[in-house]
Amino acid sequence: MDYISTRGSAPALDFADATLAGLASDGGLYVPRTWPKFSEAEIAAMVGLPYAQLAQRIMQPFVGDCLTPERLLELTTQAYGRFAHQAVTPLVQLDQQHWLLELFHGPTLAFKDVALQLLGLLFEEFLGRSDRNLTIVGATSGDTGSAAIDAVAGRAKVDIFMLHPRGRVSDVQRRQMTTVLAPNVHNIAIEGSFDDAQAMVKRMFNDAAMTDRFAIGAVNSINWARLMAQIVYYFAAALQLGAPARKVAFSVPTGNFGDVFAGYVAAQMGLPIERLIVATNVNDILHRALSTGDYSQSTVTPTAAPSMDIQVSSNFERLLFDVGGRDGLALAEQMRGFESTRAMQLTNAQREGAAALFTSARADADEMMKAIRWAHVETGQVIDPHTAIGLHAAQTAGIDPAVPVVTLATAHAAKFRDAVEQATGVRPSLPLRVGDLFDREERLVQLPGDYAAVADYVAEHASPKV
Numbered sequence: 001m002d003y004i005s006t007r008g009s010a011p012a013l014d015f016a017d018a019t020l021a022g023l024a025s026d027g028g029l030y031v032p033r034t035w036p037k038f039s040e041a042e043i044a045a046m047v048g049l050p051y052a053q054l055a056q057r058i059m060q061p062f063v064g065d066c067l068t069p070e071r072l073l074e075l076t077t078q079a080y081g082r083f084a085h086q087a088v089t090p091l092v093q094l095d096q097q098h099w100l101l102e103l104f105h106g107p108t109l110a111f112k113d114v115a116l117q118l119l120g121l122l123f124e125e126f127l128g129r130s131d132r133n134l135t136i137v138g139a140t141s142g143d144t145g146s147a148a149i150d151a152v153a154g155r156a157k158v159d160i161f162m163l164h165p166r167g168r169v170s171d172v173q174r175r176q177m178t179t180v181l182a183p184n185v186h187n188i189a190i191e192g193s194f195d196d197a198q199a200m201v202k203r204m205f206n207d208a209a210m211t212d213r214f215a216i217g218a219v220n221s222i223n224w225a226r227l228m229a230q231i232v233y234y235f236a237a238a239l240q241l242g243a244p245a246r247k248v249a250f251s252v253p254t255g256n257f258g259d260v261f262a263g264y265v266a267a268q269m270g271l272p273i274e275r276l277i278v279a280t281n282v283n284d285i286l287h288r289a290l291s292t293g294d295y296s297q298s299t300v301t302p303t304a305a306p307s308m309d310i311q312v313s314s315n316f317e318r319l320l321f322d323v324g325g326r327d328g329l330a331l332a333e334q335m336r337g338f339e340s341t342r343a344m345q346l347t348n349a350q351r352e353g354a355a356a357l358f359t360s361a362r363a364d365a366d367e368m369m370k371a372i373r374w375a376h377v378e379t380g381q382v383i384d385p386h387t388a389i390g391l392h393a394a395q396t397a398g399i400d401p402a403v404p405v406v407t408l409a410t411a412h413a414a415k416f417r418d419a420v421e422q423a424t425g426v427r428p429s430l431p432l433r434v435g436d437l438f439d440r441e442e443r444l445v446q447l448p449g450d451y452a453a454v455a456d457y458v459a460e461h462a463s464p465k466v
C-alpha cells in the first residue's frame with residue numbers, strides 16, 4: 001500500500017515513511033491510494049476476535065509489508081495491554097436503540113489513547129531502522145497532548161513539543177501533560193486558540209529553515225496512522241451489534257474530523273454503516289459545511305467541551321479529496337482559496353458525496369447539559385460534555401428506530417469534573433490509574449501566539465535529524 005497527498009504533488013510514500021512524515025510536503029494529508037475492502041464473509045469471520053487481533057486484521061492492509069502480521073500483532077497486543085478494560089473499547093447499552101462506545105479506558109482517559117499508544121510503538125519501530133531523530137510538534141485542545149506525551153515520554157530518538165491554548169483546557173487535561181517531566185517532553189502554552197496552535201504546527205512542516213535541520217513529525221490526526229488505528233473500534237462495535245448482517249449508525253463528537261473520518265474509512269472497507277452523525281458544539285463549521293455547503297471559519301467560542309473548540313477541521317480535507325473525485329491539484333487550489341479568505345463553498349460533488357453517509361447536528365450549552373443529565377437520571381451513566389454532544393445528536397438525528405445508534409464516548413467524565421458536577425450534582429472522581437495528578441510538579445513554558453517564538457523555542461531544544 002502506498003500513500004498519496006490530498007494536494008497531488010508530494011511524492012507517494014509507503015506506510016512507514018508516511019507515519020514518520022506526518023504531513024505531506026505539499027501541505028496536503030496522506031491517504032491510502034485505494035481503500036482496502038473486506039468481503040461480507042471476511043467481516044463475519046471477525047466476530048468474537050480479541051481487540052488486539054481484530055486491530056491487526058483491519059490494519060494489516062494499510063501497513064502492507066512495512067510490518068509482518070506477527071510483528072503488527074505484537075505491537076497491537078502491547079498497545080492495548082495498557083487499557084484498563086479487557087474489551088479495550090466496551091459497549092454499554094443506554095436504551096432500546098442507543099449505545100455508548102467507551103473509548104476512554106486508556107492511560108490518559110480519552111479516545112486518543114487508542115491510536116497514540118500504537119503510534120508511540122510505531123515510531124520506535126520505524127526509527128529503530130534508521131539513524132533519524134524525530135521532532136514531534138503537536139497542537140492540542142486538551143486530549144491529544146496527554147495521550148501523545150504518555151505514548152512517547154522517555155523514548156529514544158524522539159522529542160515532543162506540545163502546544164496548547166493557554167487557559168482553554170481543563171485543569172486535569174493540563175496537568176496530564178505538564179506533570180510529565182521526562183527530558184524529551186516540552187509543553188508550550190500559547191496565547192490564542194487551538195486553531196492558532198494547529199496553524200503553527202502545519203506551518204513548521206513547510207518551513208525549510210526547520211525541516212532542513214529537524215525531521216518534524218506529527219501526532220495529530222493529520223498523521224494517517226492515527227486514523228488507521230481509530231477505524232478498528234467502528235468494526236468492534238458494529239460486529240457486536242450484528243454486522244455484517246445488520247447496519248449500525250454512529251454519532252461522533254467532532255472537532256478535527258479525524259474520528260468520524262475513521263468511520264467513513266470503515267464504511268469504504270465494507271462495514272455496513274447506516275449513517276455517520278457529525279456532532280458539534282457551537283463551534284459548528286462542520287455542521288454548517290455539511291448542511292449548507294458553506295465552510296467558513298469564525299472565531300472560536302470557548303465551551304464546556306473544550307476539546308471540540310475547533311473551527312478549522314484538518315481531516316475534512318481528506319473527505320473533500322475522496323468524495324470530490326480525488327483530484328489533488330484541484331483540491332490544492334480550493335484549499336489555497338480557503339487559506340487566504342478563511343471561507344470556501346463545497347462543490348456539488350463534495351456536497352452530494354458527503355450527504356450520502358453523513359448527517360450533522362449542533363448542540364448548544366443547554367442541550368449538552370440536558371444530555372448529561374438525561375444519561376445520569378435515565379441510565380445511571382455519568383458522561384462527559386463531548387460525549388453528551390454526541391448523544392444529543394444521536395437522539396435528534398431521526399435515525400430509523402430499528403437501527404442501533406452508537407455514540408462514541410470520547411472522554412472520561414473526570415476530565416471535565418466542573419461541567420459534569422454542574423449538570424448532575426455528582427463530581428466524578430479520577431480513576432486510580434492517573435495517580436496523584438494534583439500533587440505533582442508542573443513544567444511548561446508560556447509563549448505568545450507567534451510562530452517565530454515557537455519555532456525558535458523548538459530549534460533551541462530539539463535534536464537535529466541525524
Ligand SMILES: Cc1ncc(COP(=O)(O)O)c(C=O)c1O
Nearest residue numbers: 143254255256257258259307410
Ligand atoms: C474528548 C474529545 N471528543 C471529541 C473530539 C473530536 O475528535 P476529532 O478531532 O477527531 O473530530 C476530541 C478532539 O479532537 C476530543 O478530545
Ligand SMILES: N[C@@H](CCOP(=O)(O)O)C(=O)O
Nearest residue numbers: 140141142143144220221307
Ligand atoms: N481534540 C483534540 C484536538 C486535536 O485533534 P487531533 O485528533 O487532530 O489530534 C485534542 O484534544 O487535542
